[in-house]
Amino acid sequence: MSEVTCTNEGGVAVLTLCNEAKLNALTTGMLRQLEAHLADLDRATDVRAVVVTGAGPKAFCCGADIAEWGPLGPAEFARNWVRDGHRVFDRLARLSKPTIGALNGHAFGGGLELAACCDIRVMTLRATLALPEGKVGIVPGWSGTQRLARVLAEPVLKEMALFGRRVTAERAVALGFAAEVADDALAAAHDIAGSLADMSPRANELAKAMIHAAVDEDRAAAIEAIGSAAAAASDDRQEGVQAFLDKRSPNFTGN
Structure with missing residues (x-):
């Protein structure tokens, strides 16, 4: 039951x-x-x-x-x-x-x-x-x-x-x-x-993580999740993954 x-x-x-x-x-x-x-x-x-x-x-x-x-x-x-x-x-x-x-x-x-x-x-x-x-x-x-x-x-x-x-x-x-x-x-x-x-679901998720970092609610994971989200949205992340799959050196632009 x-x-x-x-x-x-x-x-x-x-x-x-x-x-x-x-x-x-x-x-x-x-x-x-x-x-x-x-x-x-x-x-x-x-x-x-x-x-x-x-x-x-x-x-x-x-x-x-x-x-x-x-x-x-x-x-x-x-x-x-x-x-x-x-x-x-x-x-x-x-x-x-x-x-x-x-x-x-x-x-x-x-x-x-x-x-x-x-x-x-x-x-x-x-x-x-x-x-x-x-x-x-x-x-x-x-x-x-x-x-x-x-x-x-x-x-x-x-x-x-x-x-x-x-x-x-x-x-x-x-x-x-x-x-x-x-x-x-x-x-x-x-x-x-x-x-x-x-409200934007993504904005809410990020705001909640940022507030949690401020009050020490799983701060380490919150900070890394925010940083990871920013990195994942970059052109460099896409280039890095594709370069790995293509078995070549990446051409990073910083974008």
Whole structure:
């Protein structure tokens, strides 16, 4: 059974976490499905934007399924569970296409970390944000103390991680974490994605890479991707490839 669905609605791909009975808690299977969808979306030429949301009205994602990670020993927990989650979340954060988190409900722990991987977020009024890991004896493990620290101010992050306090949707907008509060987060995300019709997909991809380089989101790869794109568009690149195929010396012009 698919626990993470992917649909394409007019060029807007919607990834939906489908574990409503457990408030869309992330399982190993869901992480694998999410990673596979993201790999496909990165190469999809008919997708302009990606929206991430959760099934049902209660939760976007309440975090990682404790029934899966609870029995793990310290080494397996750190080596596999934490690192696997990081790999998948990094894939979302570094997706070449614009991403929107449609927070239809609460985003706790890993769910908040997942939302932080999106380029922008919209929330319903009833949605709240929290990092409750300390209440079960662990710490945020999927970039809650790292990537989230670039999105939220240090005192706010400490308020959630150290004191277990929740952040409301209205406060999330005031803090700059969410772009807006809407009655229907998914519909609002679609409206925002619609504005991409007037934007150049290639310009957006390059702008996203440049911004990521500035905030140290996979900076090395971002810089090399930008440089490689410029080199690939040059006459010299075409001449170099053709010369290699013709088994001759290239005649570079610097263009």
